[in-house]
Amino acid sequence: MGMSRTERKKTQGTPCSNCRKIVPNYDIINLGSIESGYRKLCGQCFNAESAKLGGLDKFEHLNFEPVRIVDCEGQAHDFHFGTHLFLPGVALNAFELRDGEPAGYQFQIIGDPEEDLLALFGRLVEKIRRALSIKHLKRGSLGLQIADQVVRGRIDWDQDEDGRVPRLVIDGREITWDQFGHMLMTFEGWQFKLEILDKSDES
Ligand SMILES: [Zn+2]
Incomplete structure (x- = not known):
């Protein structure tokens, strides 16, 4: 079994x-190797280093509210x-939080x-709006x-199953593998097609 909720809370920051600022765990990137040692960088410091390595002196990190x-x-x-x-691309992630974790x-x-991060942010918000305009489950x-x-x-990852079977997140809601199986039984005898897509792909 993994960490309990209370243990998780203690390690939130x-x-x-690099900058010594205490940031939420989800904003930390672990860098390094056994030889060079490990460093934990906040998103902003990580991006500054990436930009320097890639010679992107115009790249400006933005913290979105x-x-x-x-x-x-x-x-x-x-x-x-x-x-x-992460060169050659820049990823914008959007997530909800529960107990301080995505x-x-x-x-x-x-x-x-090289493109305007604000424009990319605008596209991400549009993508969220599109996704939130549909519900796939109904009571x-x-x-x-x-x-x-x-x-x-x-x-x-399903903590309770130790990763043996997945936990699904549908409509932003956690659904166990067993619950999902139960829902599928409404369609007994039907066929299905399962397509797996990258996180950034439009589904
Ligand atoms: Zn930092």
């Missing part, structure tokens, strides 16, 4: 090896953002580091059911 987006059922979701310059809805968009007489014939979601 980590100091950056959280944004609240309401889904098609009127429920508000607070998205936090992270920017990672959870729920998560999105990613990849762009060119029916048998509990939570598949609303239509397409389900989009994310494959996640």
Whole structure:
């Protein structure tokens, strides 16, 4: 079994090896090797180093403030953002937080580091809005059911199963493998097609 919730809370902040600022764990990137030693860099310091290595002196790191987006059922979701310059691309990540850890809805968009980060951010927000305008699960007489014939979601680690089977995140909601199997039984005898996509792909 992994860490309990209380243990997780105690380790929520980590100091950056470079600027010494204590940042949330999700903003830390572990760098290094056994020979050169390990360093924990905050997103901003990591991006500054990447930009220097890649000769991108014009790259400007931006810290985006959280944004609240309401889904098609009127429920508000607070998205936090992270920017990672991993050459030759720049990734913008959006995620909800639970107990200080990324959870729920998560999105990613990849762009060119020379392009305007604000424009990329705008595209990410559009992507979130599109995703939140659809619900794939609905509550029916048998509990939570598949609303239509397409389900989009994310494959996640299930702490309770020690990673033996996935936990799915559909509509920003955690669904166990067993729950999902139960939902599929409504379609007994039907066929299905499973397509696996990169995190940044449009699903
Ligand atoms: Zn730092």
